[in-house]
Amino acid sequence: MTFEFDQAMALSAEDPGSFTGRLDGAWAIGPAVNGGVLMALAAAGLREVLGSGEVPHSDPLALSAYFLSAGAPGDIAVAADALRRGRTFSTGQAVLTQTGADGVPVERLRALATYGDLAASDQVHRSIEPPDLPDPDDCIATATARGKGPDAPPLMHRLDLRLDPATAGWAAGRPSGRGEMRGWIGFADGRVPDPVALLFFLDAMPPTSFDLGIGGWAPTLEFSGHVRGRPAPGRLRMQTRSHTLTGGLLEEDAWIWDSTGRLVAQSRQLCSVRIPESGPVIAAAGDR
Amino acid sequence: MTFEFDQAMALSAEDPGSFTGRLDGAWAIGPAVNGGVLMALAAAGLREVLGSGEVPHSDPLALSAYFLSAGAPGDIAVAADALRRGRTFSTGQAVLTQTGADGVPVERLRALATYGDLAASDQVHRSIEPPDLPDPDDCIATATARGKGPDAPPLMHRLDLRLDPATAGWAAGRPSGRGEMRGWIGFADGRVPDPVALLFFLDAMPPTSFDLGIGGWAPTLEFSGHVRGRPAPGRLRMQTRSHTLTGGLLEEDAWIWDSTGRLVAQSRQLCSVRIPESGPVIAAAGDR
Numbered sequence: 001m002t003f004e005f006d007q008a009m010a011l012s013a014e015d016p017g018s019f020t021g022r023l024d025g026a027w028a029i030g031p032a033v034n035g036g037v038l039m040a041l042a043a044a045g046l047r048e049v050l051g052s053g054e055v056p057h058s059d060p061l062a063l064s065a066y067f068l069s070a071g072a073p074g075d076i077a078v079a080a081d082a083l084r085r086g087r088t089f090s091t092g093q094a095v096l097t098q099t100g101a102d103g104v105p106v107e108r109l110r111a112l113a114t115y116g117d118l119a120a121s122d123q124v125h126r127s128i129e130p131p132d133l134p135d136p137d138d139c140i141a142t143a144t145a146r147g148k149g150p151d152a153p154p155l156m157h158r159l160d161l162r163l164d165p166a167t168a169g170w171a172a173g174r175p176s177g178r179g180e181m182r183g184w185i186g187f188a189d190g191r192v193p194d195p196v197a198l199l200f201f202l203d204a205m206p207p208t209s210f211d212l213g214i215g216g217w218a219p220t221l222e223f224s225g226h227v228r229g230r231p232a233p234g235r236l237r238m239q240t241r242s243h244t245l246t247g248g249l250l251e252e253d254a255w256i257w258d259s260t261g262r263l264v265a266q267s268r269q270l271c272s273v274r275i276p277e278s279g280p281v282i283a284a285a286g287d288r
Numbered sequence: 289m290t291f292e293f294d295q296a297m298a299l300s301a302e303d304p305g306s307f308t309g310r311l312d313g314a315w316a317i318g319p320a321v322n323g324g325v326l327m328a329l330a331a332a333g334l335r336e337v338l339g340s341g342e343v344p345h346s347d348p349l350a351l352s353a354y355f356l357s358a359g360a361p362g363d364i365a366v367a368a369d370a371l372r373r374g375r376t377f378s379t380g381q382a383v384l385t386q387t388g389a390d391g392v393p394v395e396r397l398r399a400l401a402t403y404g405d406l407a408a409s410d411q412v413h414r415s416i417e418p419p420d421l422p423d424p425d426d427c428i429a430t431a432t433a434r435g436k437g438p439d440a441p442p443l444m445h446r447l448d449l450r451l452d453p454a455t456a457g458w459a460a461g462r463p464s465g466r467g468e469m470r471g472w473i474g475f476a477d478g479r480v481p482d483p484v485a486l487l488f489f490l491d492a493m494p495p496t497s498f499d500l501g502i503g504g505w506a507p508t509l510e511f512s513g514h515v516r517g518r519p520a521p522g523r524l525r526m527q528t529r530s531h532t533l534t535g536g537l538l539e540e541d542a543w544i545w546d547s548t549g550r551l552v553a554q555s556r557q558l559c560s561v562r563i564p565e566s567g568p569v570i571a572a573a574g575d576r
Contacts, residue, residue: 062510064352066400068372084356121535222350224512248407
């Protein structure tokens with residue numbers, strides 16, 4: 001059996017550092033393919049380049065992606081280059097490009113990333129505790145959460161995402177104003193999570209803007225994620241939270257814990273949102 | 289009068305998008321020039337490129353920098369390119385290079401950044417409250433904090449940094465184990481802060497690792513900062529905090545508020561630290 005995520009990450013090598021992949025509409029939200037899939041493709045290309053060589057570094061430790069245009073279903077070119085190969089860390093750049101309708105290449109995403117070996121991260125000196133969550137069966141499965149409403153976007157069917165009902169009121173028209181979501185996350189087909197998949201999951205929850213009463217697309221300008229450990233098999237716990245909404249820009253923090261309760265990834269992204277005329281729903285000032 | 293930071297940010301245009309600047313040892317910590325100065329130089333170069341053109345975008349909104357080697361006093365080349373120019377946002381890349389002893393160019397830093405117009409960020413819907421701080425005169429001036437110890441690094445004399453005594457115990461050999469610092473920050477010569485200067489300040493405090501009992505250099509692998517508003521003139525309040533220490537990697541979050549109490553910048557960086565044989569000083573698990 002080939003898992004869906006592995007199909008989505010499949011790259012054919014053209015030249016050294018030059019790959020071709022395919023964006024599948026099965027990972028779309030509206031007309032665009034989910035940005036997390038593009039980031040994970042960038043990470044997969046960089047893993048090929050930085051994971052080979054004299055001192056291979058196969059695990060993404062930090063990845064920053066800037067989104068330049070929306071990815072569409074179809075072929076995509078992934079160019080991955082090493083900028084520096086060190087003893088402990090290596091750093092590279094990935095550029096994702098699709099050919100536009102006029103035959104001209106259009107850049108979708110550019111990413112910088114540092115790779116290393118997460119086996120060296122076994123020693124946890126200090127971490128963040130996972131949130132308490134209801135049993136997965138008592139959570140709201142997002143693929144079917146809309147009930148009689150419009151069908152969930154294709155992306156939601158790739159995920160087994162169960163939102164804590166306490167943070168899912170927005171789906172029933174009752175945003176909490178806290179800008180927060182919590183839940184269990186994994187692949188719908190049971191594929192085991194790995195560091196590249198964590199980068200995908202970090203951007204896979206519905207936007208926190210929904211919980212602030214702000215509907216519509218919340219395009220990511222910038223995303224930076226850190227992978228802090230190789231996840232143990234099993235369901236992941238995830239939390240997202242936004243503190244600051246100014247001038248139509250919202251930051252969204254995300255944390256992921258593995259089935260042992262260890263924090264394995266965290267991220268922050270900056271999104272652009274369209275404030276409704278009635279204003280957002282704000283419960284309280286954010287804290288640190 | 290020319291302020292020190294403006295001298296440090298001075299760029300001569302060679303070709304379009306190609307600039308030469310100079311790293312001054314006055315901004316050094318040990319043999320290396322402070323990484324925040326390099327990030328600010330990248331931001332200054334990108335401001336030249338993205339701030340001109342049909343729809344100028346002069347304010348950095350998000351900047352991610354990957355540090356490839358340590359900057360040394362001397363000339364530095366700044367190459368800044370626009371990747372995308374949009375109506376509301378423009379995105380670019382900056383590459384900073386110095387010539388090594390053998391005449392070969394060595395890349396110091398690569399950054400991606402999105403620019404826009406922070407005048408559009410006047411509307412604050414939700415933000416984070418600043419910390420309570422003692423009066424600046426009751427805080428510890430870092431330039432003179434070492435007392436009879438070794439002189440403060442040159443960088444500290446460029447800053448007017450006053451640490452809250454509650455978070456400065458590490459300077460007297462009593463790290464709190466919380467991985468936290470708070471204080472007032474500004475330029476020693478009174479230069480007013482602006483968005484590019486905020487990117488510098490975000491990396492200017494002593495590393496939080498000192499407060500975890502981890503001495504020595506804490507090199508930044510990756511830094512991502514968001515500028516959320518143009519700062520009002522006056523002293524800035526700043527806080528840094530680290531939650532997670534695994535496998536010799538530590539993330540450091542920073543927040544800056546202007547004199548009106550508005551959050552104007554925040555960042556996260558991933559640092560590499562050397563754990564002492566006696567282990568770090570850990571007060572409690574981090575929280576979100």
